[in-house]
Amino acid sequence: xxxxxxxxxxxxxxxxxxxxxxxxxxxxxxxxxxxxxxxxxxxxxxxxxxxxxxxxxxxxxxxxxxxxxxxxxxxxxxxxxxxxxxxxxxxxxxxxxxxxxxxxxxxxxxxxxxxxxxxxxxxxxxxxxxxxxxxxxxxxxxxxxxxxxxxxxxxxxxxxxxxxxxxxxxxxxxxxxxxxxxxxxxxxxxxxxxxxxxxxxxxxxxxxxxxxxxxxxxxxxxxxxxxxxxxxxxxxxxxxxxxxxxxxxxxxxxxxxxxxxxxxxxxxxxxxxxxxxxxxxxxxxxxxxxxxxxxxxxxxxxxxxxxxxxxxxxxxxxxxxxxxxxxxxxxxxxxxxxxxxxxxxxxxxxxxxxxxxxxxxxxxxxxxxxxxxxxxxxxxxxxxxxxxxxxxxxxxxxxxxxxxxxxxxxxxxxxxxxxxxxxxxxxxxxxxxxxxxxxxxxxxxxxxxxxxxxxxxxxxxxxxxxxxxxxxxxxxxxxxxxxxxxxxxxx
Amino acid sequence: xxxxxxxxxxxxxxxxxxxxxxxxxxxxxxxxxxxxxxxxxxxxxxxxxxxxxxxxxxxxxxxxxxxxxxxxxxxxxxxxxxxxxxxxxxxxxxxxxxxxxxxxxxxxxxxxxxxxxxxxxxxxxxxxxxxxxxxxxxxxxxxxxxxxxxxxxxxxxxxxxxxxxxxxxxxxxxxxxxxxxxxxxxxxxxxxxxxxxxxxxxxxxxxxxxxxxxxxxxxxxxxxxxxxxxxxxxxxxxxxxxxxxxxxxxxxxxxxxxxxxxxxxxxxxxxxxxxxxxxxxxxxxxxxxxxxxxxxxxxxxxxxxxxxxxxxxxxxxxxxxxxxxxxxxxxxxxxxxxxxxxxxxxxxxxxxxxxxxxxxxxxxxxxxxxxxxxxxxxxxxxxxxxxxxxxxxxxxxxxxxxxxxxxxxxxxxxxxxxxxxxxxxxxxxxxxxxxxxxxxxxxxxxxxxxxxxxxxxxxxxxxxxxxxxxxxxxxxxxxxxxxxxxxxxxxxxxxxx
Ligand SMILES: [Zn+2]
Numbered sequence: 001x002x003x004x005x006x007x008x009x010x011x012x013x014x015x016x017x018x019x020x021x022x023x024x025x026x027x028x029x030x031x032x033x034x035x036x037x038x039x040x041x042x043x044x045x046x047x048x049x050x051x052x053x054x055x056x057x058x059x060x061x062x063x064x065x066x067x068x069x070x071x072x073x074x075x076x077x078x079x080x081x082x083x084x085x086x087x088x089x090x091x092x093x094x095x096x097x098x099x100x101x102x103x104x105x106x107x108x109x110x111x112x113x114x115x116x117x118x119x120x121x122x123x124x125x126x127x128x129x130x131x132x133x134x135x136x137x138x139x140x141x142x143x144x145x146x147x148x149x150x151x152x153x154x155x156x157x158x159x160x161x162x163x164x165x166x167x168x169x170x171x172x173x174x175x176x177x178x179x180x181x182x183x184x185x186x187x188x189x190x191x192x193x194x195x196x197x198x199x200x201x202x203x204x205x206x207x208x209x210x211x212x213x214x215x216x217x218x219x220x221x222x223x224x225x226x227x228x229x230x231x232x233x234x235x236x237x238x239x240x241x242x243x244x245x246x247x248x249x250x251x252x253x254x255x256x257x258x259x260x261x262x263x264x265x266x267x268x269x270x271x272x273x274x275x276x277x278x279x280x281x282x283x284x285x286x287x288x289x290x291x292x293x294x295x296x297x298x299x300x301x302x303x304x305x306x307x308x309x310x311x312x313x314x315x316x317x318x319x320x321x322x323x324x325x326x327x328x329x330x331x332x333x334x335x336x337x338x339x340x341x342x343x344x345x346x347x348x349x350x351x352x353x354x355x356x357x358x359x360x361x362x363x364x365x366x367x368x369x370x371x372x373x374x375x376x377x378x379x380x381x382x383x384x385x386x387x388x389x390x391x392x393x394x395x396x397x398x399x400x401x402x403x404x405x406x407x408x409x410x411x412x413x414x415x416x417x418x419x420x421x422x423x424x425x426x427x428x429x430x431x432x433x434x435x436x437x438x439x440x441x442x443x444x445x446x447x448x449x450x451x452x453x454x455x456x457x458x459x460x461x462x463x464x465x466x467x468x469x470x471x472x473x474x475x476x477x478x479x480x481x482x483x484x485x486x487x488x489x490x491x
Numbered sequence: 492x493x494x495x496x497x498x499x500x501x502x503x504x505x506x507x508x509x510x511x512x513x514x515x516x517x518x519x520x521x522x523x524x525x526x527x528x529x530x531x532x533x534x535x536x537x538x539x540x541x542x543x544x545x546x547x548x549x550x551x552x553x554x555x556x557x558x559x560x561x562x563x564x565x566x567x568x569x570x571x572x573x574x575x576x577x578x579x580x581x582x583x584x585x586x587x588x589x590x591x592x593x594x595x596x597x598x599x600x601x602x603x604x605x606x607x608x609x610x611x612x613x614x615x616x617x618x619x620x621x622x623x624x625x626x627x628x629x630x631x632x633x634x635x636x637x638x639x640x641x642x643x644x645x646x647x648x649x650x651x652x653x654x655x656x657x658x659x660x661x662x663x664x665x666x667x668x669x670x671x672x673x674x675x676x677x678x679x680x681x682x683x684x685x686x687x688x689x690x691x692x693x694x695x696x697x698x699x700x701x702x703x704x705x706x707x708x709x710x711x712x713x714x715x716x717x718x719x720x721x722x723x724x725x726x727x728x729x730x731x732x733x734x735x736x737x738x739x740x741x742x743x744x745x746x747x748x749x750x751x752x753x754x755x756x757x758x759x760x761x762x763x764x765x766x767x768x769x770x771x772x773x774x775x776x777x778x779x780x781x782x783x784x785x786x787x788x789x790x791x792x793x794x795x796x797x798x799x800x801x802x803x804x805x806x807x808x809x810x811x812x813x814x815x816x817x818x819x820x821x822x823x824x825x826x827x828x829x830x831x832x833x834x835x836x837x838x839x840x841x842x843x844x845x846x847x848x849x850x851x852x853x854x855x856x857x858x859x860x861x862x863x864x865x866x867x868x869x870x871x872x873x874x875x876x877x878x879x880x881x882x883x884x885x886x887x888x889x890x891x892x893x894x895x896x897x898x899x900x901x902x903x904x905x906x907x908x909x910x911x912x913x914x915x916x917x918x919x920x921x922x923x924x925x926x927x928x929x930x931x932x933x934x935x936x937x938x939x940x941x942x943x944x945x946x947x948x949x950x951x952x953x954x955x956x957x958x959x960x961x962x963x964x965x966x967x968x969x970x971x972x973x974x975x976x977x978x979x980x981x982x983x984x985x986x987x988x
Contacts, residue, residue, distance in 0.1 A: 083551075084550070084551040090550075090551075092550070097550065100550065102544075102549065102550070102551065103544060103549075104544055104549075104551075104552075106551060201553060202551070202552070202553050203551040203552075204551055205550040205551045206550075206551070206784075208783075209783035209784050210783035236555065237553060237555065238553050238555075239553065239554065239555050239556060239784060239785050239786055240553075240783075240784060240785070240786055316780060317780075317783055319585075319778075320583050320585050320594070320595050320778070320780070322594075323585060323587065323593065323594020323595055324548045324549075324550065324592060324593045324594045325550075326587065326589075326594060328589055328649065329547060329548070329549070329592065330549065330550070340589065344587055364778065367585070367778035367779075367780050368776055368778060369776045369778070372778075372780075376780060
């Protein structure tokens, strides 16, 4: 295994010191993408002209007052294709949005760009973020940089593979049931889902509005924290974004975990975990204990119901969110249709892939008159119970630790025919979304040569604590500094 | 709520009683649309020019609640005596149609902004009240323009200028028993809404749209019949006509022993009948669920009280007060309070010193007639209330006569001039100077000595001719009563035996 590429923090230091320019970094990153992405297929498209214009602007900022330039000024990055980018095609991995060029940029992307980061392009994902392997993209299959025959996880598989494959140090992903943390774990990167409402969803093509959250994937917890700090905060365009000021995560990042009580959920370890994943987690617990944390067992009794509730609520919201994909105002539509009904049917049948159609049908059914109480209302009740589980656990512990994914990266195609097996990928990550709390995955070693992630969950609003526990663990280990065998990944 | 008086029989269908409830959709007078920054006014704009990514429903966009629309809805709810809950929320009503860009309408389902109020209105001089089920807030849809008839049109065009305009829905209880009541209810509701300034009330332009639920039951029965929803009634008159038609249609079915089908029907104004639109089987399942993009609304009691204390005097209270304070008749009070600007004008004229009865008569007759002739509402007549008051005080003091005042008023409306000032400038004041008039009387008697003798001989009509001659010589300005007195003094008759 080779040493990882430099972190965003390190690149930022070199930029401010004048050792390298934003244009040089951008050109080098575009060259790396040309060289390596033929086999990774993390990028759906790059936008080099836009990137170089931004790089030159960043260079001017760095020249004029390097001390005042934000930490990410001049650092290359890329974003999941569910995030709208003005003037750059945005498809959410779906045929139905082919050719859609948004007239606006998602707030999270705009804030990273305002902080000087250079957006190189759009990253592959499961169609409308529905999936756990990125195989549901209508355009391409992304490979795991650690083993090109395996999935990168999903739905932010492109975002994880681009970081792990050394293409860019930072990406933005979205997490509805684990879509940042699970691919981060499977690709050996850091992936952070902030508290619901911390990061604006404006410009994020919605999957399930009450669960979706934008967050960073990065090579280090510090990089993730920097990106989070740049994008977090109230947005008047998103009524669900939290109005409170965001506590700065950077100041407490190096704080100790000594004396913190960390809960290990009994129900999570009772899941069907791969032995190698379990062993890596047990080793991580030893590291945390050595750092002075106190590990105690906690109970999250409604964990088993969470999966079922999630797969009612998320499709229900999705069935409504995706109703606007009618082919009338954007997307290829269905030219030549003779009736309105035919136009709708052809647009949505041909435009959506099988998994999206399945979830739209599930959600439509769950909301139908006569079934609403049995499905949607019950699922909301379960959601309340899941959130209460966490509240009760956090009454006795400061944070919760667990494996991020029950398995390491699985072979391409292994689960595509079995939706329920694919849904089970999210069992350890989706309760966090139902509760709206922050969660992070940080590299925690390997099982059979493939990365394993350690998940840290914290109470709502305690994003900085979540990052701090992850940073302490990261500092005590060397996993994050280990990169995949790039020679193999290269063309 | 006040008990409802006994129900009048309805035309030929008197063996049946109609049960009617109205749903009125009201476009609110906000600056911007319900969930984005586009203007809420769109009339006359090129298609799709009053739009943005949010109201076009582009992927990734999110709604933000227009607090002005919430405030106007609460204002309406309070004017209708509704209860305001502490929490409210928005829901999604899901259906596919090209005029609905998101594929769902953001509306309110089970926690509306207000519930349980009532509206007072008058039918044929009888005071009535009908329950208000709820007042809630939602967004309007766009418009479809069909090429020719909908059924045979080659294509349709979508205009989303109206999409997202704030729409308030006032849902009434099925407390109405006749088309005339329904018409009176809508009339009173529109009057109230315009009084409190929440809508322009323009029914032709669709600012106020009315749907009705109507069923028949045998007179005296308490059970409810099968309900038919009637849509597309765009004027007070069409509300009444559509319901009259529907009652006769349903009564005909019931008399023939046929069932009334639960359905939605549309009123066709040119055909003068309701036509089937959708049967119960075709009714859509809207799959309502809480709008996850909007947090629940927490309605502060302070906000409710602030809105309540800023409510203007409502039409009924104002009508009663005008009768009490100014002694105008009930009929006059009705007319004066039909619209708030009318009542405001009247009170301003009175405040400027005009006698109330005189002011009411002149405003409702002369001024209203002139405004109608010039196709202007009273508030745009160009005549300040103070100017009418000044003119009326000249009439009251006998300085000018009524005929002169009417002419001056007409000229004032025509040219914008101040009528009282014109009176002064043109020396149109009545000639009441006895010495001046005596001289003219002498001239007239010298010119027509025979008429004087005839009067003295007992011919009363001769006096009228003499008065007319004096009026002619003063170009109508002479105080006629004074002339009459002077002539009688100058031409004494024999007291007789
Ligand atoms: Zn708009």
